[in-house]
Amino acid sequence: MGKVDEQMKRDDRDSRPLFLGKNNSNNLMDVMVKYLLLSAALFTILAIIIIVYSLASESFSFFIHIPAHEFFFGTRWAAFFDDKSFGVLPLLAGTMLTTAIALSLAIPIGIGSAIFLSEYAAPSLRSIVKPILEILAGIPTVVYGYFALYFITPNLQYFIPDLYTYNALAAGIAMGIMIIPTIASLSEDAFYAVPQSLKAAGYALGARKSTVMMRIVIPYTLSAIVAIIILGMGRAIGETMIVTIAAGLKPTLTLNPFESVMTMTSAIAQAATGDAPRGTVEYTSLFAIALYLFAIVAILNLISSYIKRRWEIRV
Amino acid sequence: MNVGKKDNGNSGSGSGGSRISSKGRDVRMMELEGSVEKDRIKERGRVGKSRYANISEYGLQTYLLIAVCVSVMVLTVLLVNVVLNGVERLSPNLLFNYASSNVDEAGMRAAILGSLYTVALAIAIALPLGIATGLYLNEYGGGNLVSRMVYATLTNLAGVPSVIFGLVALSFLSYTLGLGRSIIVGSIALAFLVLPLITVTTIESTRMVPSTHRLAAYALGARKYQVVFKVVLPQIIPTVLTSSILALSRAMGEAAPILVISGLIFVRRDPLSIFDEFTVMPLQIYNWVSRPQQAFIELSAAGIIVLLLILLTLNVIAIYLRNRIQRRVVE
Numbered sequence: 001m002g003k004v005d006e007q008m009k010r011d012d013r014d015s016r017p018l019f020l021g022k023n024n025s026n027n028l029m030d031v032m033v034k035y036l037l038l039s040a041a042l043f044t045i046l047a048i049i050i051i052v053y054s055l056a057s058e059s060f061s062f063f064i065h066i067p068a069h070e071f072f073f074g075t076r077w078a079a080f081f082d083d084k085s086f087g088v089l090p091l092l093a094g095t096m097l098t099t100a101i102a103l104s105l106a107i108p109i110g111i112g113s114a115i116f117l118s119e120y121a122a123p124s125l126r127s128i129v130k131p132i133l134e135i136l137a138g139i140p141t142v143v144y145g146y147f148a149l150y151f152i153t154p155n156l157q158y159f160i161p162d163l164y165t166y167n168a169l170a171a172g173i174a175m176g177i178m179i180i181p182t183i184a185s186l187s188e189d190a191f192y193a194v195p196q197s198l199k200a201a202g203y204a205l206g207a208r209k210s211t212v213m214m215r216i217v218i219p220y221t222l223s224a225i226v227a228i229i230i231l232g233m234g235r236a237i238g239e240t241m242i243v244t245i246a247a248g249l250k251p252t253l254t255l256n257p258f259e260s261v262m263t264m265t266s267a268i269a270q271a272a273t274g275d276a277p278r279g280t281v282e283y284t285s286l287f288a289i290a291l292y293l294f295a296i297v298a299i300l301n302l303i304s305s306y307i308k309r310r311w312e313i314r315v
Numbered sequence: 316m317n318v319g320k321k322d323n324g325n326s327g328s329g330s331g332g333s334r335i336s337s338k339g340r341d342v343r344m345m346e347l348e349g350s351v352e353k354d355r356i357k358e359r360g361r362v363g364k365s366r367y368a369n370i371s372e373y374g375l376q377t378y379l380l381i382a383v384c385v386s387v388m389v390l391t392v393l394l395v396n397v398v399l400n401g402v403e404r405l406s407p408n409l410l411f412n413y414a415s416s417n418v419d420e421a422g423m424r425a426a427i428l429g430s431l432y433t434v435a436l437a438i439a440i441a442l443p444l445g446i447a448t449g450l451y452l453n454e455y456g457g458g459n460l461v462s463r464m465v466y467a468t469l470t471n472l473a474g475v476p477s478v479i480f481g482l483v484a485l486s487f488l489s490y491t492l493g494l495g496r497s498i499i500v501g502s503i504a505l506a507f508l509v510l511p512l513i514t515v516t517t518i519e520s521t522r523m524v525p526s527t528h529r530l531a532a533y534a535l536g537a538r539k540y541q542v543v544f545k546v547v548l549p550q551i552i553p554t555v556l557t558s559s560i561l562a563l564s565r566a567m568g569e570a571a572p573i574l575v576i577s578g579l580i581f582v583r584r585d586p587l588s589i590f591d592e593f594t595v596m597p598l599q600i601y602n603w604v605s606r607p608q609q610a611f612i613e614l615s616a617a618g619i620i621v622l623l624l625i626l627l628t629l630n631v632i633a634i635y636l637r638n639r640i641q642r643r644v645v646e
Contacts, residue, residue, distance in 0.1 A: 033540035034455055040447030041456075041465045044514070047507050048468045051475065054483045054491075112382025120379060129383055131634060136390055138561070138630050140568025142597040143397070143619050146604050150612060151396050177389050184386075210375040231474070238476025240571035241597070245604055265478050265571070272481070272575040278490055287486070290479050301474040 055294060058287035065281050071288060077251035077262070079271065079282045086285050088292065090251040094168065094261035098243055099236040101172025101257060102179060106236075107229055109176075110183030115213060117184070118191040137181035145245030148174035153246065160258060166248025169257040174242050179232045186231070190224035190311075191217060223311040230304040234297045240265040264293050397623070401616025409617055413583040414599065418610040423618055425582040426599035429498070432586055433573070433595055434566045436502035441510045442559050446548075448510075449517025454543050473511035480504045481572030489576065496577050499589040504572045509562035516558035520551040553640050560633040564626045570597035596622050 063071070066086050074087020113133065117126055152170040157163045194217050202212040218225075248260025249270050262270070268286050276283040412422030448465065456462025484504035488494045524547050532542045573595050579602055582594045594602075600622065603615035 027538075030538050030540050033543065034451075037447045037451035037455060038461070040444050041451040041461070043444055044448060044465050044468045044472060044510065047510075048472055050487055051479065051483045054486045055479070058486055109382045109385050112379050113386060116379035116383045120376065121383075129387065132387055132390055134634065135627070135630060136386060138564055138568070138626055139393070140570065140597050140622065140626070142568070142570045142600050142604070143393070143623065146600070146615060146619060147393050147396065149604065150400070151392070177386075180386055208372050210372045213375065214371075234474050238474075238478070240476065240478040241574075241601065244571075245601065265476060268478050268482060269571060269574055273579045286482060290482050293476060294479055297474050297476060298471060301471055305470055 051294070055287050055291040058284050059291045062281065062284035062288045066285070066288075071285075075253050077267065079267075079276075079285055084281070086281075086288075088264070088289060090253040091262055091264045091267050091289065092292075093253050093255060094243075094247065094251070094263040095237055095265070097168045097255055097257060097261060098172040098175060098247060098263055099233060101169060102175035102236040103229065103233060105173055105176030106179045106183050106232060110180045110232070111187050111225065113180070113184040114187035114191060115217075118188045119209070119213060119217070133181040133184055136177070137185075139178075141178060141239060141241040142245070144174040144178050145171075145242045147177075148242055148246035163258050164248065164260050166246060166250070166260045167258055168247055168261045171243045171245075171247035172257065174246060175236050175239050178239065178242065179235050182235060183228055183232045186228045187221070187225055190221045190228065193224075194220050221311075223307050227304045227308040227311065230300050230307070234300045234304070237300075238265060238293065238297055240269050244269040264289050394623075397616050397619050400613055401618070401620045404610075404613045404617035405620060406617075409614075409621065414581055414594075414602075418608070418614055421603075421611075421614060423596060423599045423621070425585065426594050426596045427621075428585055429582070429593035430567055430595040430597075432498055432589070433501045433505060433593065434563055436498065436589065437505035437509065437566050438559060438563055440502060440506035441513055441562065442555075444506070445510050445513030445559075446517050446551075446555060448514045449521060450543055450547070452514075453518050453521040454539075454547065469511045469514055472507065473515075476571075477508055477569055478571040478575060480508050481575030484572065485576050495590060496580075496592060497590045498586055498593045501573050501576050501593065501595070502589070504576060505566040505569060508569065508572065509566050512562045512565070513555065513559055517551060517555055520554040521547060523554075524550050553636065557633050557636045557640065560629050560636070564629040564633075567595075567629075568597055568622070568626060570595070570601055573598050574601065596625075 071086050071088055073089065074085060075089050076085040076087045077090045078085045113129070117129060121129065148170040149166075152173050153163070153165060153167065156167075156170055163169070198216055198220065199212055202216045207215070243261075243263045244266040247263065247266060249262050249266055250260040251262040251267070252259055254261065267289055271282065271286050276286065408420060408422045410422060410427065411424055412420055413424050414426070415421040448469075452462045452465060456465070481504055484500050485496070488500040488503060489496055494500050528546050528550070529542050532546045537545070577593055577595075577598070579598070580592060580594060582592060586593045596618065600615050600618040603611045603618060606612070
């Protein structure tokens with residue numbers, strides 16, 4: 001009796017059925033695999049640590065040379081002129097301007113497409129539109145840049161004669177097209193998560209489809225939609241190639257969409273194509289911009305995931 | 316509730332309020348929803364009451380149709396525009412020649428090879444890392460502190476602008492670790508760019524594996540690692556492969572990080588080792604786009620055609636695979 005007890009205890013310990021007997025190498029294997037997978041998972045954390053460390057350390061040497069208030073509140077960006085100036089406000093204005101244009105295009109169209117796909121479209125139509133959105137999502141940003149510069153701008157100039165060849169408007173529109181698929185597919189998922197019972201209750205009360213959409217589905221998913229929009233905003237802020245190609249690389253402090261602007265990302269890209277030797281103030285200034293950009297996007301992500309988590313708890 | 320009968324009644328009523336939806340319904344929608352709505356429209360149409368509600372119904376549908384048409388039209392216009400501009404410049408030169416300041420001889424051989432090497436290496440790094448991370452989070456982590464931290468980091472990593480990956484790779488890998496502006500640096504940057512995509516797919520598809528399969532394996536005396544590698548992994552491989560094709564096409568289209576890492580250099584030889592200088596297709600296209608001469612603009616359109624053909628092929632393969640998987644799951 002005591003022997004069996006002992007045997008059972010041992011089995012409990014390594015959770016192995018009696019008939020398999022003992023095998024220590026397997027046990028070792030189990031532990032090894034666990035820690036191997038764990039070490040792979042830790043690479044993600046390592047990556048973010050390296051990103052923050054690199055940005056912070058290079059920015060630190062930038063802020064030794066240039067006072068922080070001059071960077072954050074300066075109104076002139078001229079990193080590559082003799083008369084250097086590192087005011088980030090024009091770049092911030094450029095980023096905000098193009099992002100605002102992009103969002104004001106992508107939000108109505110993206111969410112409209114999502115409502116159409118989830119609530120109205122017949123399966124046959126859905127099976128055509130959905131892949132088209134996926135293809136749009138897969139088009140490289142260089143192609144959107146080309147499209148903005150050589151298609152959108154000439155066509156806009158037809159209506160707005162005094163539009164610059166390189167302008168914030170065309171770049172913003174192309175960026176909006178770029179984030180439509182993201183917004184559409186994410187909000188479609190959110191619409192599917194609305195309980196059928198809620199919609200059925202609406203119909204039972206005699207509501208029309210449009211009423212159910214506007215009064216039940218949209219309010220129910222509102223926080224998810226806000227989270228998705230913030231996510232799309234993060235993507236627009238971080239987009240580089242479209243603005244580098246089509247927005248003009250000219251750091252002007254303006255909110256006029258017809259003018260040439262430079263965004264935070266395109267300032268980094270331009271410096272990369274030009275000459276910013278390692279260790280110079282110009283080189284470290286890029287990391288200051290990048291850190292600023294990283295902070296903005298990280299805060300947006302935090303807000304977005306906070307809102308989304310609250311929504312998911314409710315669902 | 317007899318939906319079929321209601322359908323017949325509606326088709327003749329001419330109210331047209333649900334013209335789109337009455338043609339065929341998503342099977343997921345409740346029968347109730349459709350029939351009640353058609354009832355309403357029929358009644359309202361006959362009585363002529365509530366004109367306002369009809370207007371809002373039409374208004375919403377028109378708006379939704381326009382919204383969807385925009386995407387479809389943009390894709391059409393974009394493709395037509397690129398093809399019209401670039402088709403004349405499509406030639407074997409484009410594929411087999413090196414970059415040149417002479418438009419007629421310029422090609423993107425170095426860029427194509429650079430793209431292939433960089434992206435293949437990036438996927439070779441990201442795929443095992445992503446699968447391992449996903450398996451750990453779902454099979455071992457179980458909501459402990461480490462897995463929560465990794466998960467939060469992943470969402471953050473997914474939001475980091477791609478150009479920052481390039482800048483950090485340049486600073487840390489190229490300069491601090493002394494790897495230079497080489498293929499391996501570009502690959503690592505791209506790998507971490509697509510890592511969240513692969514990891515999240517792994518996590519999601521691992522969740523889909525029924526727990527009964529795991530329990531059955533345990534009942535047969537399998538150890539945990541055997542369950543993970545012989546039960547869970549084989550089931551998630553198709554989905555993860557599909558997502559890795561999408562990751563591949565995303566990495567292949569990325570220009571910003573590579574622009575920062577390698578700069579706009581003129582490569583006139585094949586990359587031979589992972590420590591060579593390199594350029595990639597989107598970067599070569601950017602180079603041509605930013606030149607003022609009309610001929611180079613046409614050349615960039617031709618380059619875009621080549622790039623899009625490669626990406627479309629990858630996407631079609633991925634979509635096909637995914638549909639097959641979905642069908643198998645449904646069955």
